[in-house]
């Protein structure tokens with residue numbers, strides 16, 4: 001593939017953040033591909049990108065608002081496609097590309113070259129080219145199928161959402177698991193899904209937890225399992241780690257649903273794939289809401305506010321995943337590590353920052369060879385920016401003060417972090433392994 005046009009024009013401008021609602025990360029302008037390159041065609045150059053990065057969602061049964069399956073679709077949407085990819089709002093992947101770690105297992109973003117190619121193609125009038133150059137159509141699996149593979153166990157909940165009224169919050173308990181498992185087993189992959197279209201419309205988000213021993217606790221001791229939220233995909237744990245599930249656990253679904261004008265029977269399923277019976281992965285994995293802001297949120301009308309939260313790591317650990325969580329006023333969130341100090345000053349490291357779009361609850365799974373290694377005594381620092389001005393498109397009304405709360409129109413600030421603990425031996429061995437890998441890599445250069 002040939003991309004010459006816009007490499008030349010590195011001059012990048014700033015699109016008013018009032019238009020795009022992007023804070024801090026300044027996107028390149030649409031003008032970055034001013035010299036149209038007639039050579040870029042839909043059939044040869046653009047279709048492969050749509051197949052690999054867009055059609056999973058932009059097809060008839062996908063979650064995207066319109067299909068992008070052929071030339072007619074793409075031509076119709078060309079200007080908006082340009083805007084969304086240049087501003088890196090599509091594909092949805094909001095990691096700040098200028099800060100911190102950049103290697104992820106589930107990265108669905110486009111390369112700079114791909115973005116420039118799409119932009120140049122649109123500027124050239126979105127030419128079709130020769131249909132004979134089209135790649136074979138991609139075969140997709142059924143969009144409603146489990147993305148974790150066929151589950152070993154499925155837990156079901158049902159809830160009737162009335163036609164109208166306020167947002168609904170609460171817990172539904174089930175003992176569905178009792179009798180379906182004989183012994184404790186390690187979870188390899190897990191996914192919650194709203195079963196049909198109607199359920200998908202009323203379920204805003206749902207978190208699941210297991211209470212071992214079927215003893216309903218005050219919720220503090222429960223093992224968090226997985227989150228379902230618009231845009232959040234399934235969790236597949238790193239190969240050598242798993243979450244232990246006890247056979248007699250009661251499973252709790254903590255839900256947030258909203259009425260949609262007709263009474264709706266919401267059906268939700270939790271699918272679990274286990275490691276083989278008796279198998280013990282090397283690491284036991286955890287996932288928790290961490291770094292909850294320290295004080296109550298206080299976000300005056302028309303202002304941008306920063307909040308900070310902290311979490312202490314009592315043991316050595318590998319952090320496997322970062323998932324920011326805020327509500328409509330959220331703009332940007334970072335994970336920083338403050339390492340145990342040896343001298344007067346502690347060393348800090350900015351690990352990841354991401355722009356926030358409430359439509360998308362994306363989990364950023366670090367690639368195994370870069371997943372942050374934290375020594376015991378490290379403090380995780382979650383830095384969140386909330387934008388209560390008109391320039392934030394997620395803001396319903398910039399004239400209102402906003403504070404903490406569970407409702408969609410209240411605010412929250414924390415991260416979901418996935419991690420597993422390590423003994424000193426495991427920790428040192430992993431550091432040694434990575435040093436060795438780096439030596440081999442630099443010897444190759």
Ligand code: HEC
Nearest residue numbers: 053054056057058063064065077080081084090091092359
């Ligand atoms: C993970 C699913 C997913 C992927 C992958 C994805 N999209 Fe989207 N797209 C959506 C959803 C959902 C929306 C509507 C909500 C939003 O804008 O966030 C959307 C909105 C859009 C819009 C705006 C439509 C409108 O009416 O406002 C465009 C244009 C678009 N996507 C193009 C693309 C392109 C081009 C790609 C690939 C380079 C892509 N998308 C990849 C799910 C996806």
